[in-house]
Amino acid sequence: MNQRLHNLQAWMKENGIEVSFITSSENVFYLSGFFTNPHERLLGLAMFQEEEPFLICPGMEVNDVKKSGWNHEIIGYSDIDNPWELVLTSINKRIGAVRNAAIEKEHMNVERYEELKSLFPSASFVSAEEKMRKLRMIKDAKELKVMEEACALADYAIEVGCSEIKEGRTELDVLNAVEYALKKKGVTEMSFSTMVLTGANAASPHGNPGNTKIQKGDLVLFDLGVVVERYCSDITRTVAYGDINDKQKEIYDTVLKAQLAAIEVSKPGATAAEVDLTARRIISDAGYGEYFPHRLGHGLGISVHEYPSMTETNQLVIEEGMVYTIEPGIYVPGVAGVRIEDDVFITADGAKVLTNFPKELQILK
């Protein structure tokens, strides 16, 4: 049994949970190595304290589950089977009446919950989500390797984006060129909708790319990420097209200083709040506190937003193996919008930065 299943099992034993029934694609993938989007069909991974786990999925996916490396029981069902009856039988074969079960209460819908409650009338249900988030927060060597690849492609995307900034080009022109170049490299999915923002658009933290032409003297903000083997990267760079004014430069330098300082304090033993506040104080001291309206960053992995949440109030202690973004920003309407974002992996010695496109202000001619 793999380490991830062992970790879930240890939690179940501590909390007297007899069965965990995990149904979200992301968590099934995390625990089993098998990914599918089952749409309206049932996908589930059942884990026990002692007994053999099983995975239930549509029949046509059984071979893919085997190929993914899952070497426990697989239950395939056809469109005329009732998969819930198979779940009931398979659980009852292993354990008697279920009293304490864990499900994903944020993921599971009410319709399924009512089905499950009628199958297991004596069970009470707790949520497995918080535990799953904590397990996923610490990355192993295999996950790091994939995320490094995703980050290298994000760097490449910024490089392409910079080379595409030219007289007369719009935000969408540059965005399309970036995504086209990535597709040629085999990328089939971005972590989220790619952002290329300029001028007034970049000075809003919630702008959307459009037909605005990039003008000399503008800052251009890229925020994008690439998915590699289900893992996300996430990078932001802000570059100048032609010469920019002193105020814009001051804002850029402040964000960069804050970003570097937050990387510096990112190490085991620090808290998320300390890391956020390190950057936030630098920005406040420079007089831009009110223009940094969001948290410093977020964990990254199978989801583009996961634990840890890098806020000024989160007392969570940073540990080896965490991967998170560090992305301070200053957005002054009418003046400039600047954000600089890296993905970092925490080692015993501190943060290893996974995104490596240069951060000194790039002035494109």
Add this chain to the structure above:
Amino acid sequence: MNQRLHNLQAWMKENGIEVSFITSSENVFYLSGFFTNPHERLLGLAMFQEEEPFLICPGMEVNDVKKSGWNHEIIGYSDIDNPWELVLTSINKRIGAVRNAAIEKEHMNVERYEELKSLFPSASFVSAEEKMRKLRMIKDAKELKVMEEACALADYAIEVGCSEIKEGRTELDVLNAVEYALKKKGVTEMSFSTMVLTGANAASPHGNPGNTKIQKGDLVLFDLGVVVERYCSDITRTVAYGDINDKQKEIYDTVLKAQLAAIEVSKPGATAAEVDLTARRIISDAGYGEYFPHRLGHGLGISVHEYPSMTETNQLVIEEGMVYTIEPGIYVPGVAGVRIEDDVFITADGAKVLTNFPKELQILK
């Protein structure tokens, strides 16, 4: 109050439902004209038998709700408010203790359901989803207009795709060129992952586009759709690159004959089953029954798959205003994969075909 809200209200009165609390982005959009993806935040539209409806959303979205044309109460909340308390207060202001409420049981998660049950301990909850599906099944003139635009762009995409089929090009090359051309037309979202499949790949109903080069003598299958103002189109065309053999031609002709016949019988009063079976019999009679493994089609609108489901067992009666796909296919491994798909709108006189790229076999040189 708009007609859609009236329709929901009529259903509530018939069924003694005092409040409907609608939380899915698609259904809130359908009823209010306002679309947002609230991520983990609460979005809800509350509808009553007599009292004024209200919409609750994150505070920063209140202005967008107003702009969307919603002219009933809007409740914006900040990140420090408890939106559920606002829901409770706003419902209690209108009606007393809630006994019968409707929610979307497939959409709502267990966490929220438990919250709602604790706020309304005397309420029983039924599902509003089936009713919402039936309401959305009949399109009005405004919806038709938007879907016609989405279909015209789908036609254009096929035209681009055909012009990009050349010696040495791969499936992904052609796919990228199609999506790039659409982006230049302002398209920001596809209905689903675009399919460009050739050779053996096209002969599987579940192929994925890859680096397979398109060869002379191959059929190339395009399946794609464009989203315009939240409404989806969906088209499939299969074209020949160079001369194809007689067996491939026979398969193409059979699919086309089946597709045209299903369009012909699509009119008010027919059942979904009759429409499906009209195509299915033609394919079976030609000896290819076992190679047509899926339903004839599906409803289309805000979702790419909605009601009606065009299966051989669905006795639902076709009505004016329905929009659905007609997409028979034959997939013979090692020989050919052919599917032809149109979107049709049902009028009193029969089916109006919304997708218009030619269906006579296109032989590209």
